[in-house]
Amino acid sequence: MTRALRVFLALVLASIALGVLAPGAQAAERIRQFVVEATVNPDGSMNVVERVTYDFDFGQRHGIYRLLPVWDELPDGSRWIHPVTVEDVMADAGSVPYEVTQTGAYLEVKIGDPNVTITGIHDYVISYTVEGGMRGLTAGDLAAGNPYGFTAGDAELYWDFIGDGWGVDIYQAQVIVEGPGRVLAAQCYSGYYGETAGCNDRISGLRVTVRKGLLFPYQGLTAVIAYPGSAFTTPPVQRIEAM
Numbered sequence: 001m002t003r004a005l006r007v008f009l010a011l012v013l014a015s016i017a018l019g020v021l022a023p024g025a026q027a028a029e030r031i032r033q034f035v036v037e038a039t040v041n042p043d044g045s046m047n048v049v050e051r052v053t054y055d056f057d058f059g060q061r062h063g064i065y066r067l068l069p070v071w072d073e074l075p076d077g078s079r080w081i082h083p084v085t086v087e088d089v090m091a092d093a094g095s096v097p098y099e100v101t102q103t104g105a106y107l108e109v110k111i112g113d114p115n116v117t118i119t120g121i122h123d124y125v126i127s128y129t130v131e132g133g134m135r136g137l138t139a140g141d142l143a144a145g146n147p148y149g150f151t152a153g154d155a156e157l158y159w160d161f162i163g164d165g166w167g168v169d170i171y172q173a174q175v176i177v178e179g180p181g182r183v184l185a186a187q188c189y190s191g192y193y194g195e196t197a198g199c200n201d202r203i204s205g206l207r208v209t210v211r212k213g214l215l216f217p218y219q220g221l222t223a224v225i226a227y228p229g230s231a232f233t234t235p236p237v238q239r240i241e242a243m
Contacts, residue, residue, distance in 0.1 A: 028057045031170040032121065036161045040227070042180040044236040046130040046157070055121045063091070063112015066126060067165060071105050074240070081239040082132040090125040133159060134236035136229065148185045153229035155236045161210075164193050164220035173221055175210040181231025183208055189222045190215065 033053040040046050054064060068086075071079045084107050089098040091111065098111045111124060139152045161175045175188075183203045188210040191197040199212040199221060210223050229235060 029059055030055050030057075030168045031166065033172045034162055034170050034174070036175040038159075038161070038175070038177045040134070040157060040177065040179045040225075042231065042233045044132070044134045044155075044232055044234065046133050046159075048128050048130060050124075050126045052124045052126070053121065054124060056119050058119060060117040060119050061112070062114055062117060063096070063110070063122075064124060065111060066109040067163075068107045068109065068128065069105055070102065070107055071241075073105075073243075077243050079241045079243065080132075081241055082130055085129045085131075087127040087129060088125075089127070092123055096124075132239045133157060134232075135238045136236050137226075148226065150184065150226060151229075153235060154184060155227045155229055155232060157225045157227075158222070160220055160222045162215065162221040164218050166215070166220075167217050169217060170212075170215040170219075173212040173215055175208075175221065175223055177208045177210075177223060177225060179206050179208070179225065179227050179231065181227050182206065184226040184228060186210075186223065186225045188212075188224070191219050193218075193220070195219075 031052060032055050033051070035051040037049045037051075038046055050066075052064070068084045069082070070084050071081045074080055086100050086107065086109055089096060089109065089111055096111060097113045098109060101108050101110075109126065111126075112118070134155050134157055137150055137152060137154045137156055142150055142152060157177070162170070162173055183206065186201055186203050186208045188199045188201040189196045190199045190212050199210060201208065201210045201223070208223065208225050210221065212221055215221065
């Protein structure tokens with residue numbers, strides 16, 4: 001990952017396994033599949049649906065939780081505000097208890113019944129909306145380098161769709177982003193925080209698809225997508241607040 005914005009960090013609930021492993025076996029938790037479907041709207045907001053197939057193996061847990069950043073600290077100490085609203089949470093195609101609380105820069109979405117333990121494979125669907133995640137490119141941005149021929153006013157989405165907080169392997173990761181206009185350019189990065197390893201990305205019409213076959217624990221996946229400014233009803237502007 002290339003900056004401190006850690007969108008969509010995810011960690012397993014800090015509950016302790018209850019010691020009911022099969023003889024000679026060890027719990028090997030992992031995410032079998034992590035699929036993100038995002039829609040960038042003409043007003044600059046973004047609707048996100050995450051589908052996480054989590055395998056608890058023999059370990060007994062209550063569920064998972066997600067940390068969704070609502071602001072990001074910039075190099076000058078100011079904050080880039082991008083509020084998140086959780087719309088719905090499901091588990092195994094049905095309702096599931098969940099709690100949303102804000103702690104500092106994050107919304108914590110705790111998913112699962114604290115009075116019930118689960119094991120094995122479970123499918124989670126988390127739906128939320130992000131406001132203020134786009135930014136308009138300025139002449140100053142383009143002066144430093146402009147290999148794609150952008151113009152001032154074009155818009156950029158730079159988002160950590162799979163944050164680097166997962167402490168387990170992710171066997172299959174895919175991100176699909178549908179935009180409000182043609183895609184000017186797209187690129188994806190994967191790896192540990194600060195790394196910029198490549199991944200598979202493809203542009204098809206208004207859609208960008210990003211794939212990674214395997215992410216190791218604490219590796220994430222970021223997509224950078226640029227759109228023409230004319231695709232938006234109002235120019236995307238970062239909401240910056242001083243500390």
